Amino acid sequence: MLKFSISCLSYLSGEIDMKVLVSDSLSNEGLEILKEHFDIDVCTGLCEDELVEKIKGYDALVIRSGTQVTQRIIEAADNLKIIGRAGVGVDNVDVDAATKKGIIVANAPEGNMISAAEHTIAMMMSMSRNIPQANASLKAREWKRNKFMGVEVKGKTLGVIGLGRIGSEVAKRAAGLEMNLMGYDPFISEKRAMELGVKLATVNEIAKEADYITVHTPLIKETRNILDDEQFALMKKGVRVLNCARGGIINEEALARALESGKVGGAAIDVFVEEPPFSSPLLNFDNVIVTPHLGASTQEAQVNVAIDIAKEVVSVLTGGSAKNAINIPSVKPEAMAVLAPYIRLSELMGKIAGQLVDSNYEKVEIAYNGEISGKDTRPLTVSALKGLLEMAVGSGVNYVNAPILAKSRKIAVVESKSESAEEYSSTVSIRLSSGESTKMVAGTVVGDEPKIVSIDDDKVDIFPAGRMIFAKHINKPNVIGPCCMVLGKNNINISGMQVGRSEVGGVTMMVLNVDTDVSDAILDEVRQVPGILNAKLVTL
Numbered sequence: 001m002l003k004f005s006i007s008c009l010s011y012l013s014g015e016i017d018m019k020v021l022v023s024d025s026l027s028n029e030g031l032e033i034l035k036e037h038f039d040i041d042v043c044t045g046l047c048e049d050e051l052v053e054k055i056k057g058y059d060a061l062v063i064r065s066g067t068q069v070t071q072r073i074i075e076a077a078d079n080l081k082i083i084g085r086a087g088v089g090v091d092n093v094d095v096d097a098a099t100k101k102g103i104i105v106a107n108a109p110e111g112n113m114i115s116a117a118e119h120t121i122a123m124m125m126s127m128s129r130n131i132p133q134a135n136a137s138l139k140a141r142e143w144k145r146n147k148f149m150g151v152e153v154k155g156k157t158l159g160v161i162g163l164g165r166i167g168s169e170v171a172k173r174a175a176g177l178e179m180n181l182m183g184y185d186p187f188i189s190e191k192r193a194m195e196l197g198v199k200l201a202t203v204n205e206i207a208k209e210a211d212y213i214t215v216h217t218p219l220i221k222e223t224r225n226i227l228d229d230e231q232f233a234l235m236k237k238g239v240r241v242l243n244c245a246r247g248g249i250i251n252e253e254a255l256a257r258a259l260e261s262g263k264v265g266g267a268a269i270d271v272f273v274e275e276p277p278f279s280s281p282l283l284n285f286d287n288v289i290v291t292p293h294l295g296a297s298t299q300e301a302q303v304n305v306a307i308d309i310a311k312e313v314v315s316v317l318t319g320g321s322a323k324n325a326i327n328i329p330s331v332k333p334e335a336m337a338v339l340a341p342y343i344r345l346s347e348l349m350g351k352i353a354g355q356l357v358d359s360n361y362e363k364v365e366i367a368y369n370g371e372i373s374g375k376d377t378r379p380l381t382v383s384a385l386k387g388l389l390e391m392a393v394g395s396g397v398n399y400v401n402a403p404i405l406a407k408s409r410k411i412a413v414v415e416s417k418s419e420s421a422e423e424y425s426s427t428v429s430i431r432l433s434s435g436e437s438t439k440m441v442a443g444t445v446v447g448d449e450p451k452i453v454s455i456d457d458d459k460v461d462i463f464p465a466g467r468m469i470f471a472k473h474i475n476k477p478n479v480i481g482p483c484c485m486v487l488g489k490n491n492i493n494i495s496g497m498q499v500g501r502s503e504v505g506g507v508t509m510m511v512l513n514v515d516t517d518v519s520d521a522i523l524d525e526v527r528q529v530p531g532i533l534n535a536k537l538v539t540l
């Protein structure tokens, strides 16, 4: 692997005692934002071993596509909270390893999409008119006008694989060049395709019909080698292909074979399986034009992504949320006002359920009823799991790794939604179960405050906070008094009390807010009071 020269600069102007490592070049506009808050080290060209050493102690790592953030680097990070990618692709980050460690991976997906789309169009036009080759020839003092005969793009068919942010912008621009458009993207609707003037088709149909094919997907299992020998065999002779997305989406060896055979008439490639691609077979063909991963290399794009990612890092390190996290459900600011109290409620309910449950549980059912069921409840589910698992695993659980921890503990998580609600406009309930045994906690939001409204079958009315004793008891005289006496005698102040509703002689729940910790021995004394069926301390 090529080793770049290392360059390091430090800025110690941070007002918050946190450190950010920037390991690829980042525009000054982004650095300025980071410098206002944190100590910054900009250190580019580090190899894996050097980063494994360097990463210790940093709260954030900011990268572009140059840094490979491997499992080893993530494991060596002892304080890292966020990996911020100033750009789109995160295929250079071991996202699974980061998720397991509870590290947010966030990108800046919008700032460079126009530049990447414009680069694709520039590459298509350059390839069609042999501009790079003609430029090199004339500078070599040759005048060969016939050698560089080109083709028009007007009326030709462009196949766009991946119609997300960049693919759509490419399609819009190609429509302006009066090209016919075909596209494949399993996640876009017929309506959206129609808006873009794109005829939806399969990859193989595109291979058969298109004169130009451009790929704009992420590099994932499903898209690796999406254009391979099979697709090249179907293509028209002379087809031109482009990759300004990620190396590996088009199989480079298969493309080289198709160029060799004459099936492919030209290729325009900005990204490679290995970068720099000095041993790529593609560099040997005159009809392949290449750029060194320049899609996002414009002044505008670099300023945009640097500012976006710097703001994201500031938000996360100062206790806010990540707008573009890859490994945690993100909430749009406008939705946050409604969701925030429910996120708090879900986490508190998870903590309460996790402390009230008697045995290990195999299943967590989270039900959303009423108005809240119409919202994006993913952050609520994650919060409930975080609260729940903190009780079992400790403080290593966070919003990023809670779902993965539940999965690794073989806990099934089932969500359900219903628009119908009874007493409250919205309720959230968490039911933990293992075989026949279950524990259920339900809550709502009143004003902006989380409130617990039932525990199992008992209706309660609790604003959860601090330390609370949940005592199931028989509703009869001489139970509550002696219970309070036990706490008083042990110098434990009761700051609040709430007793559930039931007929005399029935079983109900009493919740006592207490100001200090309650030892197991004191709780045992409470449990000895005749009429008390069980008592548990919940600490929030």
Ligand SMILES: NC(=O)c1ccc[n+]([C@@H]2O[C@H](COP(=O)([O-])OP(=O)(O)OC[C@H]3O[C@@H](n4cnc5c(N)ncnc54)[C@H](O)[C@@H]3O)[C@@H](O)[C@H]2O)c1
Residues within 6 Å of the ligand: 088, 089, 090, 109, 112, 113, 116, 161, 162, 163, 164, 165, 166, 167, 184, 185, 186, 187, 188, 216, 217, 218, 219, 222, 223, 244, 245, 246, 270, 271, 293, 294, 295, 296, 297
């Ligand atoms: N060359 C550069 O410098 C440069 C700059 C920016 C982005 N990129 C790359 O461009 C690519 C696209 O970026 P974007 O911002 O448009 O991403 P995006 O997420 O907005 O769009 C990707 C699209 O691919 C689609 N997709 C997913 N799986 C697919 C499949 N199996 N088949 C077909 N389509 C599939 C998605 O539905 C989505 O619409 C990424 O690989 C990104 O890293 C490169």
Ligand SMILES: O=C(O)[C@H](O)COP(=O)(O)O
Residues within 6 Å of the ligand: 064, 065, 066, 086, 087, 088, 089, 090, 112, 245, 293, 295, 296, 297
């Ligand atoms: O995915 C991206 O955003 C592009 O590939 C840009 O990569 P770069 O930040 O290294 O230019």
